[in-house]
Amino acid sequence: MSWIQLRLSANRESASALEDALMEIGAAAVTMEDGADQPVFEPGVGERPVWDSTRVTGLFSADADTDALLVALAASYTAPLPPLKVEILEDRDWIREWMDSYQPIQCGERLWICPSWREPTDANAVNLMLDPGLAFGTGTHPTTFLCLQWLDQQDLTGKTVIDYGCGSGILGIAALLLGAEKMIAVDNDPQALIATRDNAQRNNIAPERVECFLPTQIPENLSGDAVVANILAGPLLELAPQLAGYLAPATPICLSGILHTQGDLLSERYSEWFTDIDRAQREEWLRITGQRKAG
Missing domain, CATH: 3.30.70.260 (ACT domain)
Incomplete structure (x- = not known):
């Protein structure tokens, strides 16, 4: 009509x-x-x-x-x-038009993000089949792309990756497909945790490799081998000691959701716990990475 x-x-x-x-x-x-x-x-x-x-x-x-x-x-x-x-x-068929707007995206040498209703561009690549559903995270936004690109460059074999602010689960699931053993997904939106589990199942990931928590449910002894957090500058500033506490010395962190004008503030804040602070920019957005200091 x-x-x-x-x-x-x-x-x-x-x-x-x-x-x-x-x-x-x-x-x-x-x-x-x-x-x-x-x-x-x-x-x-x-x-x-x-x-x-x-x-x-x-x-x-x-x-x-x-x-x-x-x-x-x-x-x-x-x-x-x-x-x-x-x-x-x-x-008009608005659902069909929305679906047609999403194309496969290459996010590094190995990794592609492919909508679940499309055939992968490269069948031999690491293809993450994604249905964003009700949660944020499709790979099209510069912050998500920057984090995916970083994950593609890491040796994640056998590691546990914490995806803080997981949205659709795209970052943690990418880590699993790139060799990680386990992902720990955290989000304050229950719908995001549902979307994460659904997308993990869509990518044939065994349920025991995915743990999902609301922030109030995080175990006290939570730890991982890498943290990726694509949220916003304000929460990242507040969460700095908490995210650092999840990591052992010499393990990496990847942060995004940061405007280029906020880079100095975030870099200074995280330099208390991390060394080798580095930045990458896509449009007006930044990715900040570092290695956990000893002690």
């Missing part, structure tokens, strides 16, 4: 009120989009990112009376309505 879209220009103050008004008059869905190419990289905890210039779109059934919708919206929204546009959204 087709849909009617009401698209309105809003600012940071009016976006939420417009969203409420659209829902009140019967919108099937309301979305907010950046209206001026203003990235929001790291919202605060519990904060929903809203841009200074925001496009608010309400979706309505095609048989709705457009004139009546506009009258109802004007009555529901207490201020004068901002500029708006009425559009017809033709019916």
Whole structure:
């Protein structure tokens, strides 16, 4: 079926009120989009990112009376309505279009990330078959790519890799396919742990090689041979002593989710526990790696 879209220009103050008004008059869905190419990289905890210039779109059934919708919206929204546009959204197979947008990605000499619904580009490569499902992590984002590239360069044979902030499990599963014996996945979202287990099964990884924990469930004696954490700069700063505590001397750590402007701060913080601090950059994002100091 087709849909009617009401698209309105809003600012940071009016976006939420417009969203409420659209829902009140019967919108099937309301979305907010950046209206001026203003990235929001790291919202605060519990904060929903809203841009200074925001496009608010309400979706309505095609048989709705457009004139009546506009009258109802004007009555529901207490201020004068901002500029708006009425559009017809033709019916499309959105799931198929989403699936078609993901292509296999080469992340090093050995490793490829391949959507589970596609054939691998190189059948002889290390192919991680991935269904992102409800969790973050497809390999397309620079931070994920940087971590995968680093894993591809490591000798992980027989090792235990801790994937802190695992999302879809892509990093820990890649480590297993590259030779690691075990992955320990940690995430504060239960859906991420479900996605991690599902993706491990999809890659024919035995369940006993994957352990999943919420942060509150982490065993006190947890340890690994490598840590990879692709989250955000704020949590990485707070977690530094905890992540360092999981590692023995001369074992590596890989951090990402870091903007290039945050590199000095993170490098200085982790230099208390790690040596050989190194950086790699992709677009505006950094990967920081190091080796655990003795003692």
